[in-house]
Amino acid sequence: MRFERSHTRKAVALAVASSLVLLASACGGDDGETGGDSGSTGAAALEGKGPINFATGKDTSGNLTNQVAAWNSQHPDEKVTVTELPESADQQRAQMISNAQIKSDAFSVLNLDVVWTAEFAANRWITELPADQFPDLSKLLPSTLDTAKYRDKLYAVPVTSDGGLLYYRKDLLDKAGVQPPTTWEEMVAACAKVKALPEAKNIGCYAGQFEKYEGLTVNFSEAVNGAKGVVVGDDGKPNVDTPEALAGLTALVEGFKTGFIPKAAITYQEEPGRRAFQEGNLLFHRNWPYVYALANKTDGSSKIAGKFAVAPLPGLNGPGTSTLGGHNYAISEFTKNKATAAEFIKFMSSEERQKANVEKTSQAPTWASLYDDPALNKQFPYLAPLKASIETAKSRPKVVKYGDVTTAIQEAAYGALTGTTPPKDALATLQTKLSTLITQ
Amino acid sequence: MVSATAPVPTQEKGTKRHTSFNEGTGRLAALLLSPTLIVLVLVVVYPILSALRESLYTSGQRIDDSGFIIQGSEFVGLDNFSAIFSGETGDRFWNAFYNTTFFTVTCVVLETVLGVAMALVMHKAFKGRAVVRATILVPWAIPTVVSALLWKWIFQADGIANSVLGTQILWSTEGWQSVLSVIIADTWKTAPFIGLLVLAGLQTIPGEVYEAAKVDGASVWQTFVRITLPLVKPALLVAVLFRILDTLRLFDLPYVLVGPNKESVETLSILAFLEANQTRYGPAAAYATLLFVYVAVVAYVFVRVLGADVIGEAAQKKPKKNGNGKGRGRGQGEQDASKPTLLPGLTAGGGGGGA
Numbered sequence: 001m002r003f004e005r006s007h008t009r010k011a012v013a014l015a016v017a018s019s020l021v022l023l024a025s026a027c028g029g030d031d032g033e034t035g036g037d038s039g040s041t042g043a044a045a046l047e048g049k050g051p052i053n054f055a056t057g058k059d060t061s062g063n064l065t066n067q068v069a070a071w072n073s074q075h076p077d078e079k080v081t082v083t084e085l086p087e088s089a090d091q092q093r094a095q096m097i098s099n100a101q102i103k104s105d106a107f108s109v110l111n112l113d114v115v116w117t118a119e120f121a122a123n124r125w126i127t128e129l130p131a132d133q134f135p136d137l138s139k140l141l142p143s144t145l146d147t148a149k150y151r152d153k154l155y156a157v158p159v160t161s162d163g164g165l166l167y168y169r170k171d172l173l174d175k176a177g178v179q180p181p182t183t184w185e186e187m188v189a190a191c192a193k194v195k196a197l198p199e200a201k202n203i204g205c206y207a208g209q210f211e212k213y214e215g216l217t218v219n220f221s222e223a224v225n226g227a228k229g230v231v232v233g234d235d236g237k238p239n240v241d242t243p244e245a246l247a248g249l250t251a252l253v254e255g256f257k258t259g260f261i262p263k264a265a266i267t268y269q270e271e272p273g274r275r276a277f278q279e280g281n282l283l284f285h286r287n288w289p290y291v292y293a294l295a296n297k298t299d300g301s302s303k304i305a306g307k308f309a310v311a312p313l314p315g316l317n318g319p320g321t322s323t324l325g326g327h328n329y330a331i332s333e334f335t336k337n338k339a340t341a342a343e344f345i346k347f348m349s350s351e352e353r354q355k356a357n358v359e360k361t362s363q364a365p366t367w368a369s370l371y372d373d374p375a376l377n378k379q380f381p382y383l384a385p386l387k388a389s390i391e392t393a394k395s396r397p398k399v400v401k402y403g404d405v406t407t408a409i410q411e412a413a414y415g416a417l418t419g420t421t422p423p424k425d426a427l428a429t430l431q432t433k434l435s436t437l438i439t440q
Numbered sequence: 441m442v443s444a445t446a447p448v449p450t451q452e453k454g455t456k457r458h459t460s461f462n463e464g465t466g467r468l469a470a471l472l473l474s475p476t477l478i479v480l481v482l483v484v485v486y487p488i489l490s491a492l493r494e495s496l497y498t499s500g501q502r503i504d505d506s507g508f509i510i511q512g513s514e515f516v517g518l519d520n521f522s523a524i525f526s527g528e529t530g531d532r533f534w535n536a537f538y539n540t541t542f543f544t545v546t547c548v549v550l551e552t553v554l555g556v557a558m559a560l561v562m563h564k565a566f567k568g569r570a571v572v573r574a575t576i577l578v579p580w581a582i583p584t585v586v587s588a589l590l591w592k593w594i595f596q597a598d599g600i601a602n603s604v605l606g607t608q609i610l611w612s613t614e615g616w617q618s619v620l621s622v623i624i625a626d627t628w629k630t631a632p633f634i635g636l637l638v639l640a641g642l643q644t645i646p647g648e649v650y651e652a653a654k655v656d657g658a659s660v661w662q663t664f665v666r667i668t669l670p671l672v673k674p675a676l677l678v679a680v681l682f683r684i685l686d687t688l689r690l691f692d693l694p695y696v697l698v699g700p701n702k703e704s705v706e707t708l709s710i711l712a713f714l715e716a717n718q719t720r721y722g723p724a725a726a727y728a729t730l731l732f733v734y735v736a737v738v739a740y741v742f743v744r745v746l747g748a749d750v751i752g753e754a755a756q757k758k759p760k761k762n763g764n765g766k767g768r769g770r771g772q773g774e775q776d777a778s779k780p781t782l783l784p785g786l787t788a789g790g791g792g793g794g795a
Contacts, residue, residue: 122503122507123500124509124511151506211612211699212699212701212702215619263608264597264608264610265651266596266613267596267612270595272598275598400503407701410701411701417569
């Protein structure tokens, strides 16, 4: 009988289909719930020595190879191989997560953004670090160390930090006879005076990062914190529907309405903003320290080399509060050589290594005393305002589901800034959403 | 497959001969095809079933008292699906559904018009035709993400688009600007694909048909509408079907060009991706399943209603056109070329001449 039209064909097809369904369900996760061991009694000692792998985002500075080579020459049996992940933070996180979900030991040390600590710790993708194996923690800036903890337990070591700075056109302010502003109103007044100058008639006054992405969360938090409000309070509960937060957000909204912030700034991420500042189209610009070296380049890429300076961020009625950025090094739960990983992290976070890194890459260190080093201060004039920025900086909400929290914040802020939602309603909706998301 | 369950008497002898000649080849065919089928099953069928299964579970959403995520997945039945259709998520879903459909309809219509125009140009013999052909195909050759980045730079606030137009349109903000930017980028990229397939169809039309039309005194437009289009219809319909299926799954262009979480351009694929990014694989699989069902329904309707000749059945069916009533007269392609058609390409008949 021909196979194509026999009735056994239907039976075979059915058998194949049902076996596939069974296979799919069998190979899926188990139906049980296995809670973590509640109340872990401190971190276990880290064991295992041998070669390890360091997963980090794209090394734009080019200095990482030197650092790793220094380690490799000192530890020939415990060589470190660097795996460079994509430049985008989202893709780095996605790759680290997919690696962790298959419990692969491909990555030993992870270079985590400060906002990922809670998520990685709660999912048990990184190991708790015993504080006694890391004696130098007290020498690091306390605000940076805070980002490496989850529920008061240490899960990573901060190696680089980042704080917001206010870049301004020193030449124009001097010409108009204005001091660098320390409050938002002073900034508005300063810009009005500068715009009276003939060569600065059409300059944009201020821009930060207002596109709908993580940078908006940073800028929104700075606006709210600078007005003495909070997004998430010290008790861990959201409290963003307050008059202070409203004042901070309204300042930004009014800025867009009055043209103090150019309309195009709603599309700015870090790079477009830096370009606008370097082209001479902005008087004040909020950005990270990396812009300093690039804006000072004399190869023709920057029209304002030597004409700008930095100051701490202005708040609404007083000094502002930056949002903390930076990176922490953590040990993957699934690597075999945790002791080597711990030693490598100690090596990279040591004063000597951090100093070498600052000199080559101008990334902000976490070692507190480096900020007071006179030679470094001469080389990097922004170190003093940067230290002030980082010491008073506030971190973003430390939540396991950080992705949802930041999306909610972006939604509220973008709606208010584009004029789609009145600021009061945006904050009220945000408060409701955050209350359901942040329940730990 | 055609089953000759009620064969016409004149064909029975033929069927019997057919059977005795091919007896036993069914098994051999199954054996030879099995490696390919196994690979296809592993790569195509298993993931679909696995995603279906995943959409019925949820995992990693609850935190125990000491702050750790509870491991393991939990069966929730159709909760993921009902959650998609309720409340704010429901609004977002229907918005994405509307965006997906809108992009598909607009982009495919534009691509088809431009693609057919490009094919007609590429078909004519003129000096430099090879260069023109190569240039037209360049956009299709570039990976979608790369072209999305290129267009992102073009559509920046200080980019070329604004300089050339002399405007200050903020292309990546919500509203018609972002939709237009996606449509432009998508049409630029994929019109060459349709052009290429239609060109292949054009090259199978014998020159005598055009000569006959000229002799009969047909104008250029009449030649195009009554000769070219019906004969190119099978290739055109396949190309259009492929583009429809592709655009229904549109992800890279809105995500890279405009950005995530922008409701003007959010598509269903973006929703699935965003859920998966937050490690909510159950809801992500649910979105993916819904998209899969949508695409399958559209493909089925397209093939049935418009008779897209996807697997070359028209050639097979010709000898049986007197026997079966099936196929809605698919074998009558030869006569369609001279039939006046209001909407070329949208009639239910098959394009037998072009196969």
